[in-house]
Amino acid sequence: MSIITVDRLSKFYPVAVKEPGLKGTLTHFFRRTYRNIPAVQDVSFSIEPGEFVGFLGPNGAGKTTTLKMLTGLIHPSSGRISVAGHVPYRREAGFLQKITLVMGQKQQLIWDLPTLDSLRINAAVYGIPEAEFRRRLGELSEMLSLDRQLTQPVRKLSLGERMKAELLAALIHQPKVLFLDEPTLGLDVNAQSSVRDFLRKYNQQFQATVLLTSHYMADITALCRRVLMIHQGKLIYDGSLDGLLEQFSPCREVTVELGQDPQPQVLERFGHLKAIEGRVAHFIVPQEALTQFLSRLLAELDIADLTVTDPPVEAVIGRVFQSGGLDNTGDGASA
Numbered sequence: 001m002s003i004i005t006v007d008r009l010s011k012f013y014p015v016a017v018k019e020p021g022l023k024g025t026l027t028h029f030f031r032r033t034y035r036n037i038p039a040v041q042d043v044s045f046s047i048e049p050g051e052f053v054g055f056l057g058p059n060g061a062g063k064t065t066t067l068k069m070l071t072g073l074i075h076p077s078s079g080r081i082s083v084a085g086h087v088p089y090r091r092e093a094g095f096l097q098k099i100t101l102v103m104g105q106k107q108q109l110i111w112d113l114p115t116l117d118s119l120r121i122n123a124a125v126y127g128i129p130e131a132e133f134r135r136r137l138g139e140l141s142e143m144l145s146l147d148r149q150l151t152q153p154v155r156k157l158s159l160g161e162r163m164k165a166e167l168l169a170a171l172i173h174q175p176k177v178l179f180l181d182e183p184t185l186g187l188d189v190n191a192q193s194s195v196r197d198f199l200r201k202y203n204q205q206f207q208a209t210v211l212l213t214s215h216y217m218a219d220i221t222a223l224c225r226r227v228l229m230i231h232q233g234k235l236i237y238d239g240s241l242d243g244l245l246e247q248f249s250p251c252r253e254v255t256v257e258l259g260q261d262p263q264p265q266v267l268e269r270f271g272h273l274k275a276i277e278g279r280v281a282h283f284i285v286p287q288e289a290l291t292q293f294l295s296r297l298l299a300e301l302d303i304a305d306l307t308v309t310d311p312p313v314e315a316v317i318g319r320v321f322q323s324g325g326l327d328n329t330g331d332g333a334s335a
């Protein structure tokens, strides 16, 4: 049974509209008129327990609005949501025990206090007994490689350490559903990768369900087999990441190092020649023609080295957003 179900979810924000000119300004001051701006439109999906799902979309697509509805911070304009058996906007105590929301650009830890003090406050709020608190603290701080940092004021921590401390605070009540909004925002490559490793371990060890938004494609490719993609408030893809890349990167780049100086007019006969650098030639080859292309190349040219690469994931995702999505919604998952 699904742990998250979203059915025809929409959110409209009322935005005050103002006519141009002085008259418009005066009217706006005394009698405002509002227009409903759609942020999320008719979105449906479901997520099974233990899944790690990426939530992608360009700026302003509606990701944060959706996460806020899923965590009950705002009411939907229409549609239904069920998370761990609860209706989020009711914000029942049982619901809050089961979920957490981590936002990379916001912090819950108190700046001037050590993380440990904030953790104790959280333990009291969630009613975690002392022995259990110590056990969880030990387990999570080891997974996050946090130790002496817990007794230092938060303001003294590096950005990476602070993010790990935020995760510890967000997970001390052992939620089963994690909503993560840009948890690696602004972190350097090493800190990003240690947060990623932790999230992978947490998901596996606790069978937690995770919905992750990130603009860093490395997060998504490392952690999420399935992605939801939202564009202008509408769900445009729900399926496997591999399926998405396959469908939107129908070409491969073939790089060939030749045994002798290449003649461009000869190479051009093989297909789309992208560039030549010394003895290295780059071809762009349609996926379906790849086998034939490679066998012809190997049979007819003196080749010292050959590699076949996919275009970068960022480039593929960018193409999906530009095109406004797919004709269908991935490999059979609901949308």
Ligand SMILES: Nc1ncnc2c1ncn2[C@@H]1O[C@H](COP(=O)(O)OP(=O)(O)OP(=O)(O)O)[C@@H](O)[C@H]1O
Binding pocket: 013, 014, 015, 037, 038, 039, 057, 058, 059, 060, 061, 062, 063, 064, 065, 066
């Ligand atoms: N409180 C609000 N009032 C009015 N409009 C809003 C409000 N919050 C968000 N919006 C609008 O709703 C749309 C969706 O915003 P949202 O923050 O959900 O996007 P997002 O996908 O999270 O973007 P980003 O990746 O930039 O964080 C945007 O057009 C935004 O301007």
